[in-house]
Amino acid sequence: DTAVSQTPKYLVTQMGNDKSIKCEQNLGHDTMYWYKQDSKKFLKIMFSYNNKELIINETVPNRFSPKSPDKAHLNLHINSLELGDSAVYFCASSQRRGLAGLSYEQYFGPGTRLTVT
Amino acid sequence: QKEVEQNSGPLSVPEGAIASLNCTYSDRGSQSFFWYRQYSGKSPELIMFIYSNGDKEDGRFTAQLNKASQYVSLLIRDSQPSDSATYLCAGPDTGGFKTIFGAGTRLFVKA
Numbered sequence: 001d002t003a004v005s006q007t008p009k010y011l012v013t014q015m016g017n018d019k020s021i022k023c024e025q026n027l028g029h030d031t032m033y034w035y036k037q038d039s040k041k042f043l044k045i046m047f048s049y050n051n052k053e054l055i056i057n058e059t060v061p062n063r064f065s066p067k068s069p070d071k072a073h074l075n076l077h078i079n080s081l082e083l084g085d086s087a088v089y090f091c092a093s094s095q096r097r098g099l100a101g102l103s104y105e106q107y108f109g110p111g112t113r114l115t116v117t
Numbered sequence: 118q119k120e121v122e123q124n125s126g127p128l129s130v131p132e133g134a135i136a137s138l139n140c141t142y143s144d145r146g147s148q149s150f151f152w153y154r155q156y157s158g159k160s161p162e163l164i165m166f167i168y169s170n171g172d173k174e175d176g177r178f179t180a181q182l183n184k185a186s187q188y189v190s191l192l193i194r195d196s197q198p199s200d201s202a203t204y205l206c207a208g209p210d211t212g213g214f215k216t217i218f219g220a221g222t223r224l225f226v227k228a
Binding site for chain 1: 144146147149151155159160161162163166183191203207208209210212213214215216217218220221
C-alpha cells in the first residue's frame, strides 16, 4: 500500500557513471517532484511534472534529466556522475499543481541515497 | 529570492513540555504553509497545513499563521521523546508554483 515508492533505496557508484532512479505513486495525484537533500539536510526542488508536462526546472546541471512516462511515474536519469551529486534524492507527489502563492501538501517517497565515489 | 527561514536549533525540551517551533517567510503573497516532520534517515512526513490566519489544532499539534507579521509556528503539547526529529516549515513561491522549504529545526525531547 506504499503511496510513493522509489527504487533503488541505495545507490553507490563511481564518478563518470550514468544511473537512474525510478519513482511511482499510487495516490492518483497529477503532480510529481524531484528534490535533492544535501548533507546539511537542506531540501531543494529540482524538477516538477504536472500530467507529464515539465512545469518546474530549477538550475540543475544538464546531466540531470527527468522523464515522466505517465502521471503516476517520474524517473530521474543522471549522466557522468560527480562527487557533488552525492545526496539523498526524494520523489514527491501532490494532488494538483500549485498556483501563484498557493501550493499543496506533498507526499514523499522513502528517498534514494546516492553515493558517488 | 523567496525565503522561508527557521532557527536550525537544536531545540531541547523536557518530556511533557510545550515545544514551540517558528518560521518566517518573505513573500506576502504566500497563502499556504506546511509543517513536515523528518526523522533521521527517513523522508519528510506532512503533519500540519494551514491556509488561514489564526490557529489550527490537530491532536497535540497546533499550527499558527500570522500573515501580517509573516510568521508561522508549530506548537507541540505534551512533547514526547518520539517527537524528536527535524521539523521543516514550507510555503509557496508566489510566482513559481514551487514549495520552498526552510532549513529545518532539530527538536530533542528529553525523557
